[in-house]
Amino acid sequence: MTDAITIKNLTYSYPEQGGLFQDFSLSVKEGEWLAIVGHNGSGKSTLAKLILGLLDFEEGRIKVFDQVLSEQTLAAVRSTVGMVFQNPDNQFVGATVADDVAFGLENRQIPSLEMPAKIEKALKQVGMNAYADREPHTLSGGQKQRVAMASVLALEPKVIILDEATAMLDPEGKQAVLQNLKELKARYQDELTLIMITHDMEEAAMADRVAVIDDGKLIFDEKPETLFLKGERLRELGLTQPFAMALREQLGIQNPAYQTTQELVAWLSTLKA
Amino acid sequence: MNNLVIGQFVPGDGLLYRLDPRTKILMTIVYVFMLVFANGWTTYLWSAAFLLLALILTKQGLGLYWRGIKPILWLILFTVVLQLLFSGGTPVLFALGPVKVTAPGLMNAIYVVVRFVLIVLMSTILTITTPPTAIASAIESLLKPLKVLRVPVAELALMLSIALRFVPLLMGETDKIMKAQKSRGMSLSTGSLVKRAKAVIPLLVPLFVGALQRALDLANAMEVRGFESAEGRTRYRELAYGRDDTLAFFATLLFFLGFIWLSIL
Numbered sequence: 053m054t055d056a057i058t059i060k061n062l063t064y065s066y067p068e069q070g071g072l073f074q075d076f077s078l079s080v081k082e083g084e085w086l087a088i089v090g091h092n093g094s095g096k097s098t099l100a101k102l103i104l105g106l107l108d109f110e111e112g113r114i115k116v117f118d119q120v121l122s123e124q125t126l127a128a129v130r131s132t133v134g135m136v137f138q139n140p141d142n143q144f145v146g147a148t149v150a151d152d153v154a155f156g157l158e159n160r161q162i163p164s165l166e167m168p169a170k171i172e173k174a175l176k177q178v179g180m181n182a183y184a185d186r187e188p189h190t191l192s193g194g195q196k197q198r199v200a201m202a203s204v205l206a207l208e209p210k211v212i213i214l215d216e217a218t219a220m221l222d223p224e225g226k227q228a229v230l231q232n233l234k235e236l237k238a239r240y241q242d243e244l245t246l247i248m249i250t251h252d253m254e255e256a257a258m259a260d261r262v263a264v265i266d267d268g269k270l271i272f273d274e275k276p277e278t279l280f281l282k283g284e285r286l287r288e289l290g291l292t293q294p295f296a297m298a299l300r301e302q303l304g305i306q307n308p309a310y311q312t313t314q315e316l317v318a319w320l321s322t323l324k325a
Numbered sequence: 326m327n328n329l330v331i332g333q334f335v336p337g338d339g340l341l342y343r344l345d346p347r348t349k350i351l352m353t354i355v356y357v358f359m360l361v362f363a364n365g366w367t368t369y370l371w372s373a374a375f376l377l378l379a380l381i382l383t384k385q386g387l388g389l390y391w392r393g394i395k396p397i398l399w400l401i402l403f404t405v406v407l408q409l410l411f412s413g414g415t416p417v418l419f420a421l422g423p424v425k426v427t428a429p430g431l432m433n434a435i436y437v438v439v440r441f442v443l444i445v446l447m448s449t450i451l452t453i454t455t456p457p458t459a460i461a462s463a464i465e466s467l468l469k470p471l472k473v474l475r476v477p478v479a480e481l482a483l484m485l486s487i488a489l490r491f492v493p494l495l496m497g498e499t500d501k502i503m504k505a506q507k508s509r510g511m512s513l514s515t516g517s518l519v520k521r522a523k524a525v526i527p528l529l530v531p532l533f534v535g536a537l538q539r540a541l542d543l544a545n546a547m548e549v550r551g552f553e554s555a556e557g558r559t560r561y562r563e564l565a566y567g568r569d570d571t572l573a574f575f576a577t578l579l580f581f582l583g584f585i586w587l588s589i590l
Contacts, residue, residue: 130549
């Protein structure tokens with residue numbers, strides 16, 4: 053399978069605080085769902101900004117499909133990769149939901165007549181089509197994030213990066229956004245690559261693969277099933293385990309296999325019987 | 326703040342909602358401009374009749390317009406008092422010491438109230454029936470000739486629509502900061518004027534910092550979605566001049582001619 057995103061020998065320093073990434077490499081396969089986790093300031097959001105050319109790096113190479121990121125390919129890369137940011141309010145450009153989805157289409161110079169159908173389709177995919185004429189301040193945080201997803205989806209990207217997209221949401225809004233992501237992934241399968249930057253381990257457990265970053269270094273890069281068995285090491289990195297795994301450890305249950313909350317519940321109830 | 330009707334869009338389906346926003350802006354400008362030249366009760370009556378027609382065509386309840394007038398009642402009252410007391414002239418209707426209320430003063434006061442109310446109502450009709458985005462794109466379209474002078478009209482219009490979009494957000498944020506500072510003992514309503522002015526600073530600083538952060542985030546979000554320049558973008562909402570607009574044009578022309586006829590009569 054081809055790589056959707058390849059980062060090779062990347063070096064980047066913050067303008068004032070100094071070095072962050074040193075000879076950093078990471079690749080994401082087409083159709084993969086990757087979670088990037090790390091504590092605050094570990095460089096995970098910076099990585100997303102680097103991929104989209106919002107920050108300039110010093111050395112190394114970032115490749116998006118067969119395009120090497122540069123001044124010339126910036127527009128092409130941005131039409132392949134979409135991004136949903138953390139703050140629901142600060143990425144809402146339009147005055148209404150439909151206008152916001154239209155913003156990207158207008159930039160791409162899609163003819164006016166084709167827009168309503170594309171907007172409708174994108175909003176349907178996130179279940180927000182009934183809200184097309186609503187103004188942002190009448191929406192909840194979760195709804196705004198779903199509109200932000202629709203705005204990205206309308207541009208038909210191959211890769212979507214979610215930069216802590218659920219961090220500012222209430223539990224309900226968060227569940228709605230995550231549910232939506234699952235549906236999208238199920239619909240597009242290998243045509244959609246998802247990169248989810250998060251510090252929520254329940255979220256990370258949804259991914260196919262988890263990359264753990266600490267101070268610009270790639271510490272782990274493996275499946276959630278194996279990663280979440282390393283409770284001690286994760287805590288050292290300022291991270292936690294998913295609830296089920298933490299609970300199991302607290303209970304002193306020795307079980308070498310990874311379990312989701314449902315699996316643990318099922319397993320515990322067999323014990324009782 | 327939420328009761329403020331001026332500048333607020335209220336969804337509806339009257340004829341005025343279907344007009345091209347450019348038509349409505351031009352109509353409002355012509356109307357306000359003409360009112361400045363109103364010189365007697367006939368012209369005021371004529372203007373009021375035109376306004377009434379517009380009011381009916383919005384299909385909105387009168388209560389909404391009353392709420393539009395209410396916040397400026399004090400301002401109107403203030404100008405009325407000024408006109409009543411300081412217009413001078415004869416005959417004197419009644420006097421209380423050095424304060425005289427004269428007949429021309431009374432006339433002036435009535436005219437000022439009528440003019441004030443008519444102007445406010447007409448602009449309220451414009452904003453009630455036109456969403457801010459439509460106003461922004463109408464302004465862009467109307468200012469197009471300025472492109473010859475290298476005025477960045479498209480950029481200005483985009484800035485305007487983004488600014489409008491952030492007004493409710495920043496208002497909410499101001500409210501939040503104000504409450505946070507109040508809970509720490511700040512008071513904006515007591516103390517000397519200097520003290521009160523100083524109390525505004527801890528309000529403004531976080532507001533500005535927040536606004537700058539938002540601006541940076543928004544710039545990123547816009548770039549990622551392919552924004553390069555306000556020029557050369559297609560439009561989701563195309564402005565279209567229709568049959569109703571021609572109708573409105575003739576109505577305004579009729580008003581204009583009638584107004585001139587009445588004022589030279």
